[in-house]
Amino acid sequence: MLRIHFTSDDLARIRLVPAPDPLWEVLLSSYRLRHPGGAAYFGDWRRTVTPRLAPSAHLLAALAPPAGYAADFLTPPGADPSLAVHVEALRRTPRTRLRNDLEELGDRHPGRPLPAWTRGLAEGDPEAVTAVADAVTAYFAAALEPFWSQVRRQVDRDREWRTRALDATGWEAVLATLHPSATWHYPVLELAFPADHDIHLDGRGLTLQPSFFCWGAPTTFLDTELPPVLVYPIERSLDWSAPPHAPRQAVAALLGKTRARVLEVVATAACTTTQLAERARVPIQTASHQATVLREANLIHSRRHRNTVIHTVTALGAALLHGDCGPPPFFMQ
Numbered sequence: 001m002l003r004i005h006f007t008s009d010d011l012a013r014i015r016l017v018p019a020p021d022p023l024w025e026v027l028l029s030s031y032r033l034r035h036p037g038g039a040a041y042f043g044d045w046r047r048t049v050t051p052r053l054a055p056s057a058h059l060l061a062a063l064a065p066p067a068g069y070a071a072d073f074l075t076p077p078g079a080d081p082s083l084a085v086h087v088e089a090l091r092r093t094p095r096t097r098l099r100n101d102l103e104e105l106g107d108r109h110p111g112r113p114l115p116a117w118t119r120g121l122a123e124g125d126p127e128a129v130t131a132v133a134d135a136v137t138a139y140f141a142a143a144l145e146p147f148w149s150q151v152r153r154q155v156d157r158d159r160e161w162r163t164r165a166l167d168a169t170g171w172e173a174v175l176a177t178l179h180p181s182a183t184w185h186y187p188v189l190e191l192a193f194p195a196d197h198d199i200h201l202d203g204r205g206l207t208l209q210p211s212f213f214c215w216g217a218p219t220t221f222l223d224t225e226l227p228p229v230l231v232y233p234i235e236r237s238l239d240w241s242a243p244p245h246a247p248r249q250a251v252a253a254l255l256g257k258t259r260a261r262v263l264e265v266v267a268t269a270a271c272t273t274t275q276l277a278e279r280a281r282v283p284i285q286t287a288s289h290q291a292t293v294l295r296e297a298n299l300i301h302s303r304r305h306r307n308t309v310i311h312t313v314t315a316l317g318a319a320l321l322h323g324d325c326g327p328p329p330f331f332m333q
Contacts, residue, residue, distance in 0.1 A: 002193035002220065004230065005200045006186065013205025014171050016162060019081035020148075020155045021209055023090065024231055026140055027064055027074055028213035030057075033143075034066045038215050040267050040318040045147065045241045052142040056135035062115050063132070068194070069108040069222055071101040074136075077207075077227040083140055091133045095124030104222065150240050151212045158210045158234040178208070178232045179218055180270045180310045191230075192217040199224050210234045235268045235279070238321060251320055258282060262290040266300050267313035267321055276311060 032042045033050065064070035076089035102122045106114055120128035144151070166174050176184040181192035199220065207229040214233040221229065252260040258280075265271065265279045277287035291311055294300045299317035302309050313321075 001196055002191045002218070003196075003198045004189040004191075004206065004228070005198065006189070006206075007201060007203055008187075009203045010201040010205050011171050013203070014175075014208060015205065016159060016166075016174075016208045017079075017210065018156075018159055020151050020212055021075070021078075021081070021086070021231075022083040022140060022144070023075045023086045023136065024209060024211055025144055025151065025213050026060070026136055027070060028211055028215070028219075028231070029143055030060055030064055030139070031066070032213050032215060035215075038318075039315075040238055040313070040321045041236050041240070042213075048241070049143045054135075054138040054142065056131070056138050059117075059132055059135040060139060062118065063105065065105075065109050065112055069105060071105050072221050072223050072226060073097050073101050075221075077229065083137070087133050087137055090136065091129055093129065098122055098124055098129070101223075147241055154212050154234060154236050154240060155210050174208075177275075178230070180272055180275070180308075181217070181305060183306070197222075199228055201228055204228055206230060208232065212236065233269060238264055238267065258286070259290050259293065262287060263294055263299055263313070263317055264321060266291070266294070266311045267318055270310055270312045272308045272310055274308075 032038060033046055060074075063074055073090065073093045076086060076093065078086055078089050080086070099122045102114065102118055117128060117131075121132065162174055165177065172184055172186070175189050176182055179191055181190075183190045194217065197220075204227065207227065209229050209231045211231045211233060214231055216233070218230055218232040220231060251263070254260075255263065262276065262280050262282070265276055268279075271279065273288050273291060274284060276291060277284040280287060280290075282290070291300060291302060294317070295302050295311075298314055299320060300311050301314050302311050304310075
C-alpha cells in the first residue's frame with residue numbers, strides 16, 4: 001500500500017503535468033516489453049518495436065529489473081517535457097545519487113548481480129554515464145519516438161478529463177479517481193502498491209504525472225527525499241498504435257455494440273462499476289448487467305475492494321478484442 005500524507009498547504013501545491021515524461025515512459029515501456037499484460041493495447045507495438053531495439057537496451061535492463069525497484073536516477077525530476085532536457089539531467093546525476101541508487105538496486109535484488117560495468121557508473125565515470133544516457137536516447141528513438149504523437153494525444157485526453165473534474169469538484173475528487181484502488185481520507189491518499197511505502201509531503205506539494213505505459217498500480221520514487229511525484233496510468237484507446245481492424249468489428253457483431261463497448265472500457269483500464277458506466281456512457285444498471293454477462297463468459301474478472309467492485313479484463317477478453325492470443329516477445333531479461 002502506498003500512503004501519501006498531505007498537509008493543508010499540499011493540496012494547494014498539487015501540479016497536474018500536461019504532457020508525458022519521456023524518461024518515465026522509457027522506463028515503464030521497457031516493462032511492457034517484458035511482461036504479457038495489456039496485450040490488447042501493447043501487442044502490435046511490441047511486435048513493431050522489438051526488432052528495432054539497439055543492443056544498448058540491455059544497459060537499461062540491468063538498471064530496471066523486470067520487477068521491483070529500478071534505479072531512481074533513470075527518471076530525474078523535471079518540468080520540461082523534452083527528451084533532450086531529461087537526458088541532460090540524467091547525464092548530470094550526482095555521483096552520490098548514482099552510488100546510492102546502485103547500492104539500493106543490489107540490495108533489493110540479491111539474486112541478480114549487477115554487471116561489472118556498473119562499478120564505473122557508481123563512481124560517476126563519465127563514459128559509463130554517457131553510455132546509459134545514449135542507451136536511453138537510442139531506446140526512445142526506436143520504441144517511442146515513432147508513436148510519441150499518439151502517446152501525447154492519449155495523455156492530452158486524460159488531462160482534459162481531469163481538468164474538467166478539477167473545475168467541477170476540486171482536487172480531492174481528482175485524487176480519489178486517479179486509480180480504482182485510490183482512497184482519499186484527508187490527509188492521506190492510499191493506493192495499491194507492491195509494498196508498504198509512505199511519503200510525507202510536508203508542504204512540498206505533489207506532482208501528478210500521467211503515464212501511457214504505466215500499467216496496473218501507480219508508481220513513484222523509492223527515495224522520499226526526491227521531489228514527490230505520483231505516476232499514474234491513463235486510459236488508452238485500443239487502436240492507439242494502428243488503424244482499427246477486423247477482429248474488433250467482429251467483437252461488436254458477436255457481442256453487440258453495447259457489450260463490446262463495455263468490454264473495451266474494462267480492457268482499457270481497471271474500473272469500478274460507476275466508472276464503467278461513466279466511461280461507456282451507459283446507465284449504471286446497464287453497466288452492472290453487462291459486466292455480469294461478461295464475467296460469466298470469463299471475459300472480465302470482478303473483485304471486491306472495500307465497498308466497491310473492480311473490473312479487469314481477462315486474458316481471454318483481451319485476446320478476443322485483439323484477435324491475437326500469442327505470447328508477447330521479450331526484448332531483454
